[in-house]
């Protein structure tokens with residue numbers, strides 16, 4: 001496909017998906033976003049994270065003592081939110097397969113968290129797809145912030161926009177499904193899982209969740225009751241999009257629970 005037609009395919013795909021909403025959504029996606037400062041001590045470095053991402057990490061409902069897996073954790077914004085809920089009690093495995101991004105994750109953890117909170121974090125570099133097999137029923141809470149199309153980033157980066165394709169969206173949704181199945185298997189009975197992406201397409205969001213509900217009958221949806229102003233409820237979760245949610249997002253998140261039996 002030529003570069004020009006890849007760009008046209010992007011606009012065509014989303015204008016069909018969002019209809020009349022697309023022009024306003026498109027403008028809002030070109031904006032600066034809505035970052036909040038995370039700061040956990042006077043000597044710690046601040047970290048700036050979109051408020052929608054903070055919401056996704058908080059919706060996991062982590063408490064001190066939980067055994068938590070952040071399966072795709074780099075560069076680490078959501079790991080910081082989770083660590084701030086554990087407060088140094090329990091454990092957090094912050095995993096990411098990419099060595100470069102893992103270095104950034106390590107830097108963020110070392111520089112933005114107080115030592116006692118850091119002491120329960122283990123940074124690892126496994127393929128997330130392997131957790132279900134090798135760490136079966138091992139975690140009370142899992143965040144799967146999955147690799148996705150990152151449409152806001154694509155839109156604002158000509159080199160990414162030029163290689164965008166609907167085929168890639170489909171390929172990513174298959175990968176997301178495999179990671180979600182692995183996360184479901186690594187969860188203890190009674191445990192909680194949050195699936196999130198920063199993608200716009202339902203193929204990477206609701207559809208991935210719907211498939212796992214069919215494939216893993218022990219998993220069920222757990223509705224997130226309080227959602228940010230302007231966020232949309234979808235069939236399985238919450239979609240925070242910047243045109244209606246004061247510049248926040250895009251973030252999709254859905255919460256699932258595993259039956260206790």
Ligand SMILES: C[S@@+](CC[C@H](N)C(=O)[O-])C[C@H]1O[C@@H](n2cnc3c(N)ncnc32)[C@H](O)[C@@H]1O
Nearest residue numbers: 072073074075076077078097098127128145147
């Ligand atoms: C959306 S980003 C995560 C952002 C992160 N949660 C945060 O809040 O900063 C997705 C991450 O998934 C990682 N990744 C992609 N495929 C993976 C896999 N199979 N196993 C583990 N990590 C993977 C990528 O390296 C990337 O850092």
